[in-house]
Amino acid sequence: MTDFDDDRSRDIEEELQEIRGALLGDTIAVLSAAEPICLRPTSTVGEAVQAMLGKRQAGVLIVDGEGRLTGIFTERDVLRRVVGVGRDVATTPLSAVMTPSPEALSAGQRVAYAVHCMSVAGYRTVPLIDADRRPIGVVTVTDVIRWLANLFPEAVLNLAPGDAIKHPERIDAG
Numbered sequence: 001m002t003d004f005d006d007d008r009s010r011d012i013e014e015e016l017q018e019i020r021g022a023l024l025g026d027t028i029a030v031l032s033a034a035e036p037i038c039l040r041p042t043s044t045v046g047e048a049v050q051a052m053l054g055k056r057q058a059g060v061l062i063v064d065g066e067g068r069l070t071g072i073f074t075e076r077d078v079l080r081r082v083v084g085v086g087r088d089v090a091t092t093p094l095s096a097v098m099t100p101s102p103e104a105l106s107a108g109q110r111v112a113y114a115v116h117c118m119s120v121a122g123y124r125t126v127p128l129i130d131a132d133r134r135p136i137g138v139v140t141v142t143d144v145i146r147w148l149a150n151l152f153p154e155a156v157l158n159l160a161p162g163d164a165i166k167h168p169e170r171i172d173a174g
Contacts, residue, residue: 029107033137041095071098
């Protein structure tokens, strides 16, 4: 083993420690959540789909008269609750096909908790709300994956095929 290999191994181990810290410490605020599309329960599925297409988002948030989150309507809902059962997109109100009272997170919660919620419940889209339950953003699985990809150091990403991290026994799996 050369001094270069020792230095490279040490650099990778330090970077992995930083990743571990980010995984346990970063809050949802670092994910660059998208601005939410908010509609009323009386809006139609067709209006929601057009808004989703226009903003390239996977869902819309349903809000009451005070702007508080009351529901969510996603691509899955279009398939399962609308098209899959033959509803008319032009006349079906979101109130009839939305998921009411969705779980929502705050920007101050940890990314690890968002990942847990997405994993356990199968969410791909999670609303972010303020203390008054008003939507402030939307976090998606894509946001989490982008964040994870940015955590990995270049040294790890550039390992040659078949190459291994030196001293993997020192890496704590959690």
